[in-house]
Amino acid sequence: MNIQLATLYSKEHFEAITLREQVLHTEVDVKKEAKLTVFVAMKDGRVVGTASVQLYPFGIARVRQVAVSPEFQGKNIGNQLMDACEQFAKDQRHSKIILTGRITASTFYLKRDYRALLFPFKKHDIEFFWLIKNAEEPAHYLAGGESYERSY
Template sequence: MVRIERREFEQVEAFIETIFREQTLDHFEEIREKIEETITLAAYKGEELAGSLVAQRKYDHLYIQYLTVSTAFQGQNIGTQLMETAENLAREMDIVNITLRTRHYQAADFYHKCGYTCYATLEDMPMRGVAMHYFVKRIV
């Protein structure tokens, strides 16, 4: 009989890392050093913060976690400039893919215009009545 218990993540974190390391070694001769960093960009109009982009890099992948532009500055290509800057940085870092997600009422059309492909849509995610769109763009 197996007993299932609810635990804090820290109580199983080392176990999880060991299992994933074993799986990786089964598929690759060696494990590359894990590259992780947060990239934060801020766009200013004069002295005022107008927009921001936050992305997480892991190995050769960049995940755009947040892209925000103040309502007062929308329609002034700030979001486009932030995305272009992130993509240029990704190329410099030899990133292969950039991914992101957005809710149906946010910026799906914008990401299409930026050259991203929607590879999945989940209905009722993260709550009923909301569709979450997942996008990818290959950089190399």
Template sequence: MDALQGFGELGMGSRLKRLSEHMMRESQLVYDEFNIDFDPYLFPTFKIIKNKNGVTNTEINNSLKTSQPATTQVINKLLKKELIILKEDKTDKRKKIVYLSKKGKDLVKNISPIWNSIEQIIKEYTTITSNSLIEHLNILEEKFNQKRFSDAIIEHIKMNTEKNNLEIVTYQDSYAKNFYDLNIEWLKTYFYVEPYDEEVLSNPDKYIINKDGHIFFAKLNNEIVGTVALMPMDKNNEFELTKMAVSPKHRGHKIGQQLMQNCIDFAREKNYDKLILYSNKILENAIYIYRKYGFIEIPMEKNSPYKRGDIKMKLKIQ
């Protein structure tokens, strides 16, 4: 058993310190992976200097709420790495103004995509519903145990910086197994497979394609990595956006959002009236994205096709 977790609120300070050190170590692994000579502990001061066109030690202290000795120590390390330069203040020669050096400016260009990915992954890991900070930390640490923080960041960076040929393609019989496998994996990961799921996923032609529905796939470097369907509903010209799934190793790279945008664009081209979707409120990231794309919550019917569904949303196309 984790002793610090057992201490409850009394172990709060130690938990936060351990979490901070863990994230610093993992961030260092990311920098090392991409041959970036940078220390995560230097980040706050370096970011302040980067954002200011000249800044004093005192201004850094006031911004970060750190001590003068701590700031001086970081400044000395940045000087040793030749990432900053010091200039005399024009009005008070006793003051030293800190600027990025050319090497520091070059580092910013190389490291910014990494910072963007770190920020994105932190958002994904920390989007949690909890009743207390301790519960929040418990869930967060469990997420770190399920997938290393550094691995998630590295995957995100590679997906967003390397050349990827992602294209959205339409259904072919040869993709039927991909449609089944991607959705079954997703359901087993987050919920369970209902009989209705098994029936539809096993017979996409019968329940979707032959009823004037559509299935789209995200194809990345000749590999099917995601899918989504538009399934006709009882009401004329309304379609259910359903069966969206992305392979585990490609999650967190906005592939699902690209599939969704494709469906919305397609619905507009076809002059559909509405798109409907069913979801579950525990999928907070997904609900956030649905709202971002304009879906609004509507009342759930009594005889919902999905037992796990507790939220119904619609997007008016016309």
């Protein structure tokens, strides 16, 4: 498994968009993609996972659109993508990482030391909640899978 940056509007980037639409059941606004740094998990030349980071002023980074292909879920790919996103935020000197997570994924994010920031909300009949983490905090989850090479 290789985690890498996807070049804007490259083949891998469009595969990541397609995967997000399939897994998250959302429509992606391609014009807004230029604001994101997109990471992809590659297996045998195919995008099997993706996560994005959007940098904001005042040292805040937002992780967005974490998605892993159903046949690859439970294989530590989500953690590897989150590691890459969090490291990117740190490398860019952003000290706070925020995200909106689906209630169904709450255990995943809580294991990674994210804390609920605001009350849950509903969008398109899906329940979400805001989460935050200090970028300096190490994750305390059990990795238990393949390690990734930092190739970005």
